[in-house]
Amino acid sequence: MSYTTLISQDHAGVRRLTIDRADKLNALNRQVLTELASAVQQARHDDSVRVLVLAGAGEKAFVAGADIAEMADLDPAQAQDFARQGQALMRAIETLGKPVIARIQGYALGGGLELAMACHLRIASMHTRLGQPEINLGLVPGFGGTQRLSRLCGRGAALELCLLGAPIDAARAQALGLLTRVVEPEQLDAEVERVAQQLARSAPIALRHILASVIEGGECALDQALLLEQQAFALCFASADMREGTRAFIERRKAVFRGA
Ligand code: COA
Numbered sequence: 408m409s410y411t412t413l414i415s416q417d418h419a420g421v422r423r424l425t426i427d428r429a430d431k432l433n434a435l436n437r438q439v440l441t442e443l444a445s446a447v448q449q450a451r452h453d454d455s456v457r458v459l460v461l462a463g464a465g466e467k468a469f470v471a472g473a474d475i476a477e478m479a480d481l482d483p484a485q486a487q488d489f490a491r492q493g494q495a496l497m498r499a500i501e502t503l504g505k506p507v508i509a510r511i512q513g514y515a516l517g518g519g520l521e522l523a524m525a526c527h528l529r530i531a532s533m534h535t536r537l538g539q540p541e542i543n544l545g546l547v548p549g550f551g552g553t554q555r556l557s558r559l560c561g562r563g564a565a566l567e568l569c570l571l572g573a574p575i576d577a578a579r580a581q582a583l584g585l586l587t588r589v590v591e592p593e594q595l596d597a598e599v600e601r602v603a604q605q606l607a608r609s610a611p612i613a614l615r616h617i618l619a620s621v622i623e624g625g626e627c628a629l630d631q632a633l634l635l636e637q638q639a640f641a642l643c644f645a646s647a648d649m650r651e652g653t654r655a656f657i658e659r660r661k662a663v664f665r666g667a
Pocket of ligand 1: 431471514
């Protein structure tokens with residue numbers, strides 16, 4: 408499939424999708440949302456893809472938000488439809504069943520931070536600035552920001568970022584638990600690649616169950632969530648990869664996981 412706003416590259420089980428609108432700081436317009444949704448769906452069904460990396464083109468921004476020029480003239484019904492499309496994309500990323508890493512440089516604002524928060528790991532350059540500045544436009548975050556920020560960093564941080572609208576730096580974001588890892592800009596690609604390759608060599612079925620247990624389990628009552636974890640644990644015992652992993656440990660060799 409060919410895209411006009413995305414670049415898709417595969418390397419050793421890792422698919423990197425780069426939003427390619429550097430002149431607009433990779434702002435999320437309808438075209439980007441549609442193409443990303445289609446690319447995420449493709450990655451879901453392609454067994455050769457073990458890990459997804461989301462990136463933004465250029466040096467200045469991961470993504471500077473939803474496209475303000477496109478949003479400016481929407482009526483309320485169109486705005487709800489736009490939010491629905493954005494939220495559906497974020498949820499599709501979050502529930503992909505494979506690890507998704509956000510590679511963050513420069514600005515990750517509004518929809519950009521919301522996109523990063525839908526990913527499972529966030530690796531950033533130390534010069535990154537993150538925030539939910541929608542209040543400065545007379546707006547509310549609409550792609551899940553109020554909810555994922557609360558869940559990742561707590562209500563206090565969510566209220567601070569959304570009410571005040573000021574971006575925070577990478578060190579503060581890491582202290583809040585918003586960023587997984589912060590590195591020098593010139594180390595960003597190497598660090599993303601290192602983490603992605605580790606995940607690509609891990610057991611895909613166990614990874615999928617960990618993602619479901621943490622993400623879906625986090626939305627349930629504890630007893631229900633523990634049952635979910637129990638079932639995930641048991642299901643791993645039906646996989647050849649679990650037998651390979653335990654046998655490799657006993658035989659003192661490196662396990663080779665095949666996703667079965
Ligand atoms: N939507 C649409 N276009 C955007 C955009 C967005 N969210 N963010 C940046 N752009 C565009 C600018 O309009 C500009 O386009 P132009 O060159 O055709 O005029 C281009 O990207 C470069 O942005 P510019 O503002 O000139 O860069 P800067 O370095 O001066 O400022 C930011 C960078 C990120 C501080 C500033 O672009 C900004 O505040 N963007 C909006 C952030 C925001 O509110 N996001 C939430 C949206 S809901």
